[in-house]
Amino acid sequence: MIRFENVHKTYKTGTDALRGVTFSIRDGEFVFVIGKSGSGKSTLMKCITREEKPTEGMVIIDKYCISKMPRALVPILRRQIGIIYQDFRLIETKTVKENIAFAGEIIGVPRKKLMQMVDIVLGAVGLRDKADSLPQELSGGEQQRVAIARAMLNSPKLIVADEPTGNLDPETSESIMALLSEINRTGTTVIVCTHDSNLVDRMKKRVIEVSEGLIVRDEKGSGYTAEEKHALPQSMIDEFVPEVVSLSEITGEAESLPEFPDEKKEEKLPPKKNEDSEFPDEKKEKKLPPKKNADPEFPDEKKEKKLPPKKNEDPDFPEEEDPDFPSEIKEDKDK
């Protein structure tokens, strides 16, 4: 499901954070990425969520080379991934249930159903009684549970957690890891980056160790085999998850976008007005003429042309809004 193929990442400062990383993660695996501070763990995780782009090599999710995906499609990719951070990234002015619901609101799930979904994920993390609390009224462990519930809302196939227990005491850390392990048992692939080796040793999962930008250990664990179950009832997923454009539909989206990222070509082009952010003005891009040749990275593009128009082309679902990213949180605070 996830494949890193000789991934290098050199930052503008000249730091070689990743120096040729190759590995695969199958659907339903639980994997720890460990290593000392500065070894390249976060860079590796950011290459999965496309917060960073490799300077060389490929990151493939399912059959899509996400490292070469146009920036305009990155929000669609991120909706397929539940992302959990060390600092929780909850919106301070919203209650627990509003924080979680936010992830569904932006994809247009009707309010009543959304609240049912929120209730289910809150139940899964054991926080139903805190639904109306504000983040500052919760302990660190509870806040991280809210962040996990938020990550679960769209029933992602993949959860990526970057040092999720970095701000928590050992006991709470253990319970957060147990929760992530439970989610993994429902069939979700979970990748956790941590420097807490005691915890990792106890969990008996696969461990990928990074040192100075290289993989120095890849040890299979003796954990559970995931079952094909999801946190939300299948009927609810069937009814509402189509609102969340699946990765397989990315090629359909790509069709309405003219530019596929031939990297070299991109370098030669003058900068576009709205391209200074990770989320360019998509409406503008859609007005450009359709691209003639299918990109080899997205081999099913022609097939996907038969699909009906995507729901996320609706102007009511602005692509730029993504609750996992700090820009929205900032915006919200500014209100």
Ligand code: ADP
């Ligand atoms: P870890 O998560 O293991 O602590 P990182 O992936 O954050 O490691 O960092 C790996 C190396 O890349 C470090 O030397 C770090 O200083 C450097 N680095 C990380 N992010 C950036 C950045 N945005 N710009 C420049 N250097 C960076």
